[in-house]
Amino acid sequence: MSSPAKSATVLTCKAAVAWGPGEPLALEEVEVDPPKAMEIRIKVFCSSLCRSDVTQWESKAQPSLFPRIFGHEASGVVESVGEGVTEFEVGDHVLTVFIGECQSCKHCFSGRSNICQKLGLERKGVMHTNQKTRFSIKGRPIYHYCAVSSFSEYAVVHSGCAVKISKDAPMDRICLLSCGVATGFGAVWKVADVSKGSTVVIFGLGTVGLSVAQAAKLRGASQIIGVDNNPGKFEKGKSFGVTSFINPDDCNEPIPQVIKRMTDGGADYSFECIGDTGAVSTALQSCSDAWGMTVTLGVPKTNPEVSLHYAQLLSGKTLKGSLFGGWRPKTDLPSLEIHLEGFVTHDITFDNINEAFNLMKEGKCLRCVYIMIYQIQRLFVKVVVDGVVEGDVKVAPCVRSKILVLLVTFDSRFRINCFASKLQ
Numbered sequence: 001m002s003s004p005a006k007s008a009t010v011l012t013c014k015a016a017v018a019w020g021p022g023e024p025l026a027l028e029e030v031e032v033d034p035p036k037a038m039e040i041r042i043k044v045f046c047s048s049l050c051r052s053d054v055t056q057w058e059s060k061a062q063p064s065l066f067p068r069i070f071g072h073e074a075s076g077v078v079e080s081v082g083e084g085v086t087e088f089e090v091g092d093h094v095l096t097v098f099i100g101e102c103q104s105c106k107h108c109f110s111g112r113s114n115i116c117q118k119l120g121l122e123r124k125g126v127m128h129t130n131q132k133t134r135f136s137i138k139g140r141p142i143y144h145y146c147a148v149s150s151f152s153e154y155a156v157v158h159s160g161c162a163v164k165i166s167k168d169a170p171m172d173r174i175c176l177l178s179c180g181v182a183t184g185f186g187a188v189w190k191v192a193d194v195s196k197g198s199t200v201v202i203f204g205l206g207t208v209g210l211s212v213a214q215a216a217k218l219r220g221a222s223q224i225i226g227v228d229n230n231p232g233k234f235e236k237g238k239s240f241g242v243t244s245f246i247n248p249d250d251c252n253e254p255i256p257q258v259i260k261r262m263t264d265g266g267a268d269y270s271f272e273c274i275g276d277t278g279a280v281s282t283a284l285q286s287c288s289d290a291w292g293m294t295v296t297l298g299v300p301k302t303n304p305e306v307s308l309h310y311a312q313l314l315s316g317k318t319l320k321g322s323l324f325g326g327w328r329p330k331t332d333l334p335s336l337e338i339h340l341e342g343f344v345t346h347d348i349t350f351d352n353i354n355e356a357f358n359l360m361k362e363g364k365c366l367r368c369v370y371i372m373i374y375q376i377q378r379l380f381v382k383v384v385v386d387g388v389v390e391g392d393v394k395v396a397p398c399v400r401s402k403i404l405v406l407l408v409t410f411d412s413r414f415r416i417n418c419f420a421s422k423l424q
Helices: 051-058 106-110 171-178 180-192 207-218 232-238 255-262 277-285 350-361
Strands: 011-017 026-032 039-048 073-081 093-096 135-137 140-142 154-158 162-165 199-203 223-227 244-246 269-272 293-296 318-321 336-338 344-349 367-371 379-385 388-395 403-410 416-422
Touching: 011 350, 026 154, 026 350, 039 093, 039 171, 051 350, 073 154, 073 171, 093 171, 171 180, 171 344, 171 367, 180 207, 180 269, 180 293, 199 207, 199 277, 207 223, 207 232, 207 269, 223 232, 223 255, 244 255, 255 277, 269 277, 277 293, 344 350, 350 367
Parallel strands: 199 223, 199 269, 223 244, 269 293, 293 318, 344 367, 379 416
Antiparallel strands: 011 026, 026 135, 039 073, 039 154, 039 367, 073 093, 093 162, 135 140, 379 388, 403 416
16 A cells, blocks of 8 residues: 655646636646645546536636636546545556545435535535645646646546546546546436336437437437437437437427427437526426426536426426436446447547637537547557457557447446457
């Protein structure tokens, strides 16, 4: 077991700093403090860009938490550990999560919620431990994002906001499980508990929406309807299980009426994955009376108030909120078969981080993955052909173009184990 970071010192590294809302990120030399009690410092290998990073970066309606380092979907290696940390050792491979799990508060102990009272969603740009930052530039504090801030070569996170992963796991793909993909799967499997043969409608076919589609397909949904005004998303959706599409721009009648006609009275489940509060009402109206359920997953850009007609609830429908798909990262993650490669549209270097932000703003990507360490150690993956393991091979993350499916399982200690199947 590694000793606490008594001898750990302040590190200087490269980070992408946002100096103001909507301003291009600047690669700066930042100082990263040693981990405090119950924290770990991570050498970030790979990080993916989430829509919520862009939303918070460009929104002027939010509190002015700048300068700031964004990023919360990341994989890396533990560089040092703080006092009291027993779960991790230096050299462990880890996945960051923006919703932590202390495993001792009322909510964690109840087993009924993933909203930890100690390590819930951090909105103030500081660390949970002492409400201060671990980043600075020449003495000026730099705010965190979701208590992770992975757009930096090093990051400090609470030990409850990290999950140990197998050293075989491909870091440039496993990072997607830190937020978006896991959020969609959890909304289907855990929050809604979608049943076989049911009808599902998804508002928004971004990463979260497509992960909802894939999860619904695995659950045996008979009809999966995608709603998006970007026609380029429709063909992509088919590979994730979407069976039919609705482009609101092409409709001459309200969307709920279209969906009710397609589903004989309304969908069994609807998922709002846009972050549009108006779409929440539309999604609820699109559900079947008596048992229809709407799950919200999107992060609103502005105007967080939701307006509903009370009759929608009197008819027996259910509206449920969801954060990180309801998963408790350390004790609740299931065994899943997840097609991760399909979510990655761009592999880019850290120097081109602004390109990824522009692609996300323009709706031209799902996930962009940054290779943070350019000379990253080659990782072992198992090549599987027709279900037969042929052996271990070394595949560099930045050139793994032929590896298309990652089968991810979580063992009893919830270390993430991966192997990859290769196309013929």
